[in-house]
Amino acid sequence: MVTLHEGSTPLVPAPRLSERAGAEVWLKLEGANPTGSFKDRGMTCAVSAALREGAQAVVCASTGNTAASAAAYAARAGLRGAVIVPEGKIATGKLAQALMHGARVVALRGNFDQALALVRELVDRHPIALVNSINDFRLEGQKTAAFEVLDELDEVDAVCLPVGNAGNVTAYWKGFVEADAAPRMLGFQAEGAAPLVRGEPVAEPETVASAIRIGNPARWEEAMAAIVGSGGAIEAVSDAEIVDAYRLLAAGEGVFCEPASAAAVAGLLRYGPRGARRLVCVLTGHGLKDPQAALESAGAVMPCEASLGALEEAVLA
Numbered sequence: 001m002v003t004l005h006e007g008s009t010p011l012v013p014a015p016r017l018s019e020r021a022g023a024e025v026w027l028k029l030e031g032a033n034p035t036g037s038f039k040d041r042g043m044t045c046a047v048s049a050a051l052r053e054g055a056q057a058v059v060c061a062s063t064g065n066t067a068a069s070a071a072a073y074a075a076r077a078g079l080r081g082a083v084i085v086p087e088g089k090i091a092t093g094k095l096a097q098a099l100m101h102g103a104r105v106v107a108l109r110g111n112f113d114q115a116l117a118l119v120r121e122l123v124d125r126h127p128i129a130l131v132n133s134i135n136d137f138r139l140e141g142q143k144t145a146a147f148e149v150l151d152e153l154d155e156v157d158a159v160c161l162p163v164g165n166a167g168n169v170t171a172y173w174k175g176f177v178e179a180d181a182a183p184r185m186l187g188f189q190a191e192g193a194a195p196l197v198r199g200e201p202v203a204e205p206e207t208v209a210s211a212i213r214i215g216n217p218a219r220w221e222e223a224m225a226a227i228v229g230s231g232g233a234i235e236a237v238s239d240a241e242i243v244d245a246y247r248l249l250a251a252g253e254g255v256f257c258e259p260a261s262a263a264a265v266a267g268l269l270r271y272g273p274r275g276a277r278r279l280v281c282v283l284t285g286h287g288l289k290d291p292q293a294a295l296e297s298a299g300a301v302m303p304c305e306a307s308l309g310a311l312e313e314a315v316l317a
């Protein structure tokens with residue numbers, strides 16, 4: 001088993017957000033996984049299976065976090081890793097991780113959807129394991145987050161999730177069904193990358209939330225089945241709403257997530273709790289993944305001369 005002891009992430013109450021939302025809100029901090037996103041839950045399974053099956057390398061298309069996770073678990077397994085990312089479109093932290101873990105990082109002149117279509121063809125021709133969430137082992141690992149939520153809260157009315165390639169909402173629902181629970185799945189996409197909301201693929205997806213910049217989700221049918229089957233909903237939020245939620249979480253709750261994760265909270269604030277009394281928002285990735293996004297939406301630093309008077313002015317004024 002190839003593991004970095006992923007999972008068992010904190011589930012913390014969010015008092016200020018609860019007050020705003022008019023419901024009891026809990027945050028599942030998936031950024032606390034070994035590489036900083038929930039992708040690790042699935043990657044331990046997918047890479048373990050690849051090793052068992054004798055694959056020589058693992059490959060994925062990625063908006064960033066799958067690449068960071070695949071690179072780490074490939075390194076752990078002693079396998080070669082190749083990650084295909086849209087050129088210039090992934091967050092700095094994720095790029096640094098993939099490179100440091102020794103993966104071959106390929107910057108494709110195209111978007112995520114094109115990258116995924118190409119790697120699917122690649123693995124048909126070579127003994128390489130595909131570790132995107134179209135790999136069923138990924139979902140088997142990711143569903144464990146639902147079990148953890150149920151271990152801590154005996155009742156949950158709804159779960160808010162950001163939706164990109166739509167594997168995670170599918171995995172949560174699978175986990176809840178297996179555990180005989182049925183919270184509503186509330187999925188949120190960015191307005192510029194909202195194929196499931198529009199009901200058709202988006203050719204050129206665009207949003208500040210790079211992790212969910214996906215125009216043609218691979219798990220389309222399964223995700224819609226999860227959302228409909230749970231009595232949930234799929235809705236869109238604007239980049240401005242995502243950034244507001246991103247800042248509110250960091251400055252109001254002390255929780256720094258990446259922009260894509262904040263889409264779940266933006267959705268809750270825009271569309272309301274829909275009758276749910278207790279909800280869990282899944283914060284899928286750590287804020288340090290994307291320092292650029294943070295610096296662009298946070299306040300400026302305060303310059304100061306090296307004197308007590310100037311310091312008093314800077315700190316207290």
Ligand SMILES: *Cc1c(COP(=O)(O)O)cnc(C)c1O
Binds near residue numbers: 212
């Ligand atoms: C991968 C990812 C998502 C989207 O998950 P899907 O399974 O592709 O829907 C959301 N947020 C973050 C931080 C991610 O890394």
